[in-house]
Amino acid sequence: MDIYIASENPAKVAAVKQLFRPEDHYNVIAKPVSSGVSAQPGSEEETLKGAVNRAHTLVHQFGAPVGIGLEGGITELGGVMYLCNWGALAVESGAFFTAGGARIPLPDEVSVLIKKGEELGDVIDQYASRSGVRYREGTVGVLTGGAVTRDDMFAHVVKLLFGQWKRNL
Ligand SMILES: O=P(O)(O)OP(=O)(O)OP(=O)(O)OC[C@H]1O[C@@H](n2cnc3c(O)ncnc32)[C@H](O)[C@@H]1O
Numbered sequence: 001m002d003i004y005i006a007s008e009n010p011a012k013v014a015a016v017k018q019l020f021r022p023e024d025h026y027n028v029i030a031k032p033v034s035s036g037v038s039a040q041p042g043s044e045e046e047t048l049k050g051a052v053n054r055a056h057t058l059v060h061q062f063g064a065p066v067g068i069g070l071e072g073g074i075t076e077l078g079g080v081m082y083l084c085n086w087g088a089l090a091v092e093s094g095a096f097f098t099a100g101g102a103r104i105p106l107p108d109e110v111s112v113l114i115k116k117g118e119e120l121g122d123v124i125d126q127y128a129s130r131s132g133v134r135y136r137e138g139t140v141g142v143l144t145g146g147a148v149t150r151d152d153m154f155a156h157v158v159k160l161l162f163g164q165w166k167r168n169l
C-alpha cells in the first residue's frame with residue numbers, strides 16, 4: 001500500500017518510514033504539497049490546519065490512498081512562545097484523523113526574533129550555530145540536547161495517527 005507524506009523534509013519522511021515499513025507492505029512516497037497556511041504558522045490552530053490541508057491535498061488532488069501531513073509551528077501559552085507540532089492522516093474513503101505532537105518553550109532570544117518576523121527555521125540555525133536544523137534534529141533536538149529529535153517527535157505523531165486509523169478500519 002502506498003503511503004504519501006506531504007513533504008520531502010528528511011525528518012518528516014524518516015518519521016513516516018519508522019512506522020510504515022516495506023516488510024509490512026507499505027511503500028512511503030514523499031510528495032511535497034502546499035500547506036495552505038503561512039510558512040511560519042503562528043498558532044496551534046494554524047499549525048493543525050497546515051497538517052490537515054497537506055493530508056487532504058494528497059488524497060483529493062494527487063490520488064493518494066493514504067496521505068499524511070506533518071506541520072511545525074509556534075504558539076503562545078501564558079505569555080511564553082512554544083514550538084508546537086501537528087499531524088493529520090487522510091484516507092481515500094473519507095476517513096480522517098489528527099494528532100498533536102510535543103510542545104517545548106523557545107528561549108527568549110529565539111522568540112524575540114520570531115516576533116520581529118523571522119522564521120524559526122532560520123533563527124534556530126543562528127542560535128545553534130548550525131545550518132539546516134529543520135531538516136535534521138529540529139528545534140526540539142537542539143533544545144533537548146539531542147534527547148528527542150524532530151523525526152522521533154514526528155514518529156510519535158505518526159504512531160498516534162496510525163493507531164487511530166487501524167482502530168477504525
Ligand atoms: O518542507 P516542509 O515540509 O514545509 O518542512 P519545514 O521544515 O518547512 O517545516 P514546517 O513547514 O512544518 O514548519 C513550519 C516552519 O516552522 C519552522 N519550524 C517548525 N518546526 C521546526 C523545527 O523543529 N526546527 C526548525 N524549524 C522549525 C520552520 O521555520 C518552518 O518554516
Ligand SMILES: [Mg+2]
Nearest residue numbers: 035038039040
Ligand atoms: Mg515549511
